Each structure stands twice: as structure tokens, then as C-alpha cells.
Amino acid sequence: MAATGTKSVLFVCLGNICRSPIAEAVFRKMATDAGVVDKWRIDSAATSTYEIGNPPDHRGQACMKGHGVPMKHVARQWVIDSGATSDWNIDSSPDARGLACLRKHGIETSHRARQVTKDDFMSFDYILCMDENNLSELNRKAKLVKNHHSKIELLGSYDPQKQLIIEDPYYGCDKDFEKVYEQCVRCCKAFLEMNS
């Protein structure tokens, strides 16, 4: 649970390099522009270990840059299993393609994979994910954590245009990232208004 008076939201997708960092950045900018960012703990994470430690996808970075939305995130996975979390990527350096892309945009960065804890399920008020796979994976993991209190929902359930699913753009093109961005803007706006 966040400190008293603050709220907390964790955005989740499969790899935490495409959709959830965009949602996190969009929500953070909206909360900042509304003067309430200090009342929120905002983060994003993955259901998988695919991209731990890597920077956000360069197509997402380009999309956000085009919309003037700052984005800084290190992909992390939160494993809610009884056993240990994956240590395959501890101290791994980021994907070379991501680093090259950031350097091209003049952004130097020193990412490191970071481990997750079970605390996410106890410490976030809201866990908002992108598609049915994320939702079923999160609900499956939630069963492994006693007395977790997070509300696990589809981010798309807040969309006034009722587009429930935010599709994975990983194999897509810039247009697909643009669609993710537009959906995140609609949903995050409605979510923030509902919690203000």
C-alpha cells in the first residue's frame, strides 16, 4: 500500500518494453499536468522475463517523442511464484539494439536488470494490464499471494470508446504504436478523472 493519501498504479504487459511503459509515461504526464503526480506511485512491469533490463522499444520511444511525452523505464518482470524469481538477467546489460537507438536520439543510459518482489501485489492499489493473456496470467499469479489487495483490471475497461483490448504491437509498425498511444491517452485520462 502506498503512503497514506497516495494512490498507486502498476501498468503491465507481456514484455514491459512496448505497451506498459507507454501507459506509465502517459499517465505520469497527465498526473503531472494535473498537479497531482506527488499523490501517485506509478510504475510498469512485465508478466514475462523476455526483456528484463532492456529500454523501451525504439518505436514506442519515437512515438512518445513525437507527442512530447517523456519516457524513462527499465523493463522489469514481477514473478509471483512460490519459488525464486528468474535470475537469468541479473546485471545483464541492455539489448544492443535498444542502446544504439537511444544513442541515436542522444540519450545515454546505463540500464541494469532489476529483480521484482511479491510486494507488487500487496503494494499497488491498481494493476492495469493490456489484454486477456496479461489478465489471466496476473490472476493466476495473484492466487499465489496471500491477502493481496490490488485491483487487477484491463486498462481498456476505462476506454470511453469501449476498445477493451490494447493489442501487442511487437510485430507491428509505427501505426500500431500510435494506436496503443491513443488508447492509453483515452484510458489514462478516464482512470485519472475517476480517481481524482
Ligand SMILES: N#Cc1ccccc1-c1cc(NCCCN2CCCCC2)c2ccccc2n1
Ligand atoms: N511471445 C509472443 C508474442 C506473440 C504474439 C505477438 C507478440 C508476441 C511478442 C513476442 C516478443 N518477443 C519475441 C519472443 C520472445 N521469446 C518467446 C519465447 C521465450 C523466449 C522469448 C515480445 C517481446 C517484448 C514485448 C512483447 C513481445 N510480444
